[in-house]
Amino acid sequence: MTTEGTPVIEGLFSETADGPRLVGSRCTTCTTPYFPKSSLCHNPECTESKIEDASFGPLGTLWSSSIQNYPPPPPARYDEPYEPYALGVVDLADGLRVVGRMAVEDPASVQVGDRVELVLGPIYHEEDGTEAISWMFRPI
Amino acid sequence: MRDVAVLGVGMHPWGKFPERSVTELCREAVVAALDDAGVSWSQIEAVTAASSRFSGGKGWGLNGNDIVEDMGSTGIPVYNMSAGCAAGGNAFNVGHTMVAGGAYDMVLVVGGEKMPKGFIQTSGVEEETDPEFLRQRCVGMPGPAFWALLCRQRMAEFGTTEEQLAKVAVKAHQIGTHNEYARFRKEFTLEQVLESNMVSDPLRLYEICPVSDGAAAAIICSADKARQIAAANPVWVAGSAVATARFDDGLPRGLAGVVPTGRTHHSEAAIAVEKALAQAGATPGDLDFVELQDNTVYYELAFPEDWGLCGPGEAEHLLESGETMPTGKMPINPSGGFLCFGEATTAMGVFQVCELTWQLRGDAGPRQVPDAKLGLAQTLGLGGNGTAVVLKR
Numbered sequence: 141m142t143t144e145g146t147p148v149i150e151g152l153f154s155e156t157a158d159g160p161r162l163v164g165s166r167c168t169t170c171t172t173p174y175f176p177k178s179s180l181c182h183n184p185e186c187t188e189s190k191i192e193d194a195s196f197g198p199l200g201t202l203w204s205s206s207i208q209n210y211p212p213p214p215p216a217r218y219d220e221p222y223e224p225y226a227l228g229v230v231d232l233a234d235g236l237r238v239v240g241r242m243a244v245e246d247p248a249s250v251q252v253g254d255r256v257e258l259v260l261g262p263i264y265h266e267e268d269g270t271e272a273i274s275w276m277f278r279p280i
Numbered sequence: 281m282r283d284v285a286v287l288g289v290g291m292h293p294w295g296k297f298p299e300r301s302v303t304e305l306c307r308e309a310v311v312a313a314l315d316d317a318g319v320s321w322s323q324i325e326a327v328t329a330a331s332s333r334f335s336g337g338k339g340w341g342l343n344g345n346d347i348v349e350d351m352g353s354t355g356i357p358v359y360n361m362s363a364g365c366a367a368g369g370n371a372f373n374v375g376h377t378m379v380a381g382g383a384y385d386m387v388l389v390v391g392g393e394k395m396p397k398g399f400i401q402t403s404g405v406e407e408e409t410d411p412e413f414l415r416q417r418c419v420g421m422p423g424p425a426f427w428a429l430l431c432r433q434r435m436a437e438f439g440t441t442e443e444q445l446a447k448v449a450v451k452a453h454q455i456g457t458h459n460e461y462a463r464f465r466k467e468f469t470l471e472q473v474l475e476s477n478m479v480s481d482p483l484r485l486y487e488i489c490p491v492s493d494g495a496a497a498a499i500i501c502s503a504d505k506a507r508q509i510a511a512a513n514p515v516w517v518a519g520s521a522v523a524t525a526r527f528d529d530g531l532p533r534g535l536a537g538v539v540p541t542g543r544t545h546h547s548e549a550a551i552a553v554e555k556a557l558a559q560a561g562a563t564p565g566d567l568d569f570v571e572l573q574d575n576t577v578y579y580e581l582a583f584p585e586d587w588g589l590c591g592p593g594e595a596e597h598l599l600e601s602g603e604t605m606p607t608g609k610m611p612i613n614p615s616g617g618f619l620c621f622g623e624a625t626t627a628m629g630v631f632q633v634c635e636l637t638w639q640l641r642g643d644a645g646p647r648q649v650p651d652a653k654l655g656l657a658q659t660l661g662l663g664g665n666g667t668a669v670v671l672k673r
Binding site: 149162164173174175176182183184203204205207208209212213214215216218225227231235237238239240241248252253263275 | 430
């Protein structure tokens with residue numbers, strides 16, 4: 141998948157030799173995963189915050205999905221003419237429940253329980269035509 | 281802590297009122313509440329007000345100050361409470377806490393709002409450290425999508441059908457026709473709901489609440505004060521609680537959370553309700569009716585089981601057998617709810633206190649819950665804010 145554009149927001153994902161990953165962190169005391177990165181563990185039951193860099197993905201299961209049938213209000217952005225897209229909430233194998241767009245041709249094809257993988261792709265174009273890249277999930 | 285009475289309530293009708301200011305809407309509600317309580321403005325010792333991001337308040341959420349200036353600046357303290365759609369419930373809780381604790385004997389609780397057209401922009405900032413901003417910019421997942429994702433998960437887990445979702449809206453409008461303050465006062469057929477546009481699949485236009493203008497007010501006071509007012513017809517606060525969402529809530533409020541063990545959905549609402557019921561010394565089964573925040577039909581199916589009013593997956597059956605109507609075993613939203621009113625977001629918690637009061641007095645007319653003695657109201661709002669109040673006759 142293309143990564144020629146620029147990230148919507150810098151620092152949230154990376155392209156590795158093994159494919160794309162979400163860039164976050166994890167508390168080594170209680171194993172809680174954080175995306176985006178956190179400088180402090182927010183788990184109220186954790187005894188000592190010890191944060192290390194961590195990356196997440198690529199495999200997970202779709203916990204729920206929806207279709208964004210109408211153009212979302214700002215600060216969301218989209219290309220004209222508006223095309224509805226599928227949204228997903230994915231449980232990654234490493235314990236992170238994360239939201240993201242679904243990389244599918246037909247938004248209605250997405251099913252709760254689908255096995256999915258993390259991919260990167262454009263979600264809109266900047267005014268100069270540059271692709272704005274975000275993380276997405278694709279059924280496998 | 282002292283016993284606290286709801287002495288009087290008042291509302292401005294809900295709808296679109298382009299010719300009226302939010303201050304005029306609030307004034308009508310406040311004057312009605314004062315009249316209902318049988319007290320004058322000069323007897324109000326403090327104001328707790330819901331802060332609005334959308335109207336009035338000098339752009340800083342100072343909505344209570346607008347009301348004091350309008351009603352007459354007597355020098356009383358004003359507390360402006362900001363909690364998204366839970367602000368009205370939050371204002372009630374703060375007012376209740378201060379009267380119960382003895383700081384004041386008589387407090388005005390008020391919420392009023394005029395909403396901009398269209399879908400609500402959930403994030404008000406463009407900062408990369410703001411989780412709500414990141415979710416909208418990187419994913420594009422506004423409020424109705426949040427509800428839709430919860431709803432689709434329920435459909436997958438319990439087999440809830442599109443027809444059952446639509447039946448919640450049909451039921452709401454059957455009741456709403458009887459509420460003179462409601463914005464929508466006509467019935468919808470199942471077909472009409474199912475033919476309305478898909479907004480956030482699986483939720484349709486008639487299955488989510490639109491935005492409205494509206495205002496509501498309540499006068500609350502100590503038991504001693506209530507007894508001094510001969511014409512008073514008070515109901516009593518049995519419990520009032522505020523909560524925020526759990527760390528392991530089921531649906532992340534930012535980009536991500538942990539995969540929880542067990543069902544932890546809408547935890548801010550569940551915690552607030554549990555605390556308010558505990559204060560009231562009541563079990564869910566003791567409740568005669570509930571006003572819950574039905575921004576979407578989904579909540580009316582999901583919340584009752586979260587709170588122990590019914591078992592998991594039972595809400596659909598209770599709906600279809602008529603048990604959630606005012607005359608049923610588990611009446612939900614005898615006001616008609618947000619589906620019939622639309623949301624003037626920050627006024628909603630106070631609107632619910634009005635409905636609870638009318639029901640407990642037996643003044644609700646054709647939508648009356650028979651022999652209502654104990655009622656619960658609940659809100660939840662952006663930021664993981666939840667509130668609950670239990671009123672008794």
